[in-house]
Every structure is written in C-alpha cells, then in structure tokens.
Amino acid sequence: MKKSVPVSQIMTRNVVTISVTDDLVTAEELFKKHRIRHIPVKSGNDVQGMLSYTDLMRISFADAIDEHEQEVDTMVYNMFTIEQVMAKNVISVTSNTTIQDTARFLARRDFHALPVIDNGKLVGIVTTTDLINYLLEQY
Secondary structure, eight states: OOSOOBGGGTSBSSOOOEETTSOHHHHHHHHHHHTOSEEEEEETTEEEEEEEHHHHHHHSOGGGSOTTOOOOOOTTGGGOOHHHHSEESOOOBOTTSBHHHHHHHHHHSSOSEEEEEETTEEEEEEEHHHHHHHHHHHO
16 A cells, blocks of 8 residues: 555545534535535634534434435524534644545544645545545555
8 A cells, every 4th residue: 555645636625615604504504415524614714623514413403304305493503603513623634644644643533524724725625434435445
C-alpha cells in the first residue's frame, strides 16, 4: 500500500457547506438532499466547525422521518442554533497531508470527517468512508 499518497486523491472537492447563521432545518434539508453525513460550518470564508447528521439525531427524532420526506418537525430545531450543536475546534488537514496521517487523526479522535484547508480556504472534506473506499481499492 502506498504511504505517501496525498488526501487530495480521495477527498470530496465539491463540498456542501452551511453558514453559522443558518438554521438546523436548513441543515437537515442539506443532509437529505445531498445524502451526506457531514457539513463544514462557515462564517464568511472561515470554517468554524463541523455539523454531522449524528449531531442532529442527538437533539431530535429526525431519524424517524423518511429520508425522502421534505417536511421536518422544526420544534426541536428552533430550540438550538447550528453553533450550539456543531463540533468546534475541528482539526483540519491540507490537501498535501498523506492519507496515512489523515487516517491517524480520524482513528485517534471522536469524529469521522475533516475539512481540507489550503491557505485558509476550504478545498475539500475527507471522511472515514473515503478512507475505507481507498483501502478497499488497494485490495
């Protein structure tokens, strides 16, 4: 297995993001529309945190709603802001960080996605699923 492959080879480049000022209903819609599990939260151009679908599950019964359902019970979502629910102090990697080092970060932490930031700009996201798919391609 190649040890020095950069994470840019496996990251998602067209990243769906959300603003820290958006609401959780918008986040729920983005998760379902794009069939994703992690969304970087931005304030302007800066990544402030990471919101996961699991974060929403912790505060609601959103998982009981059909994934094709467009309407969400917003009562619980209106009690919280994205900033209250998102993971803060998120570690990021650069597009040149090796896949091996990225896997180490994810294995040692309690999260499953990292923003990929080059020169202060979000250029991608890498998830544990990306790493598993890469591993599967090697065998």
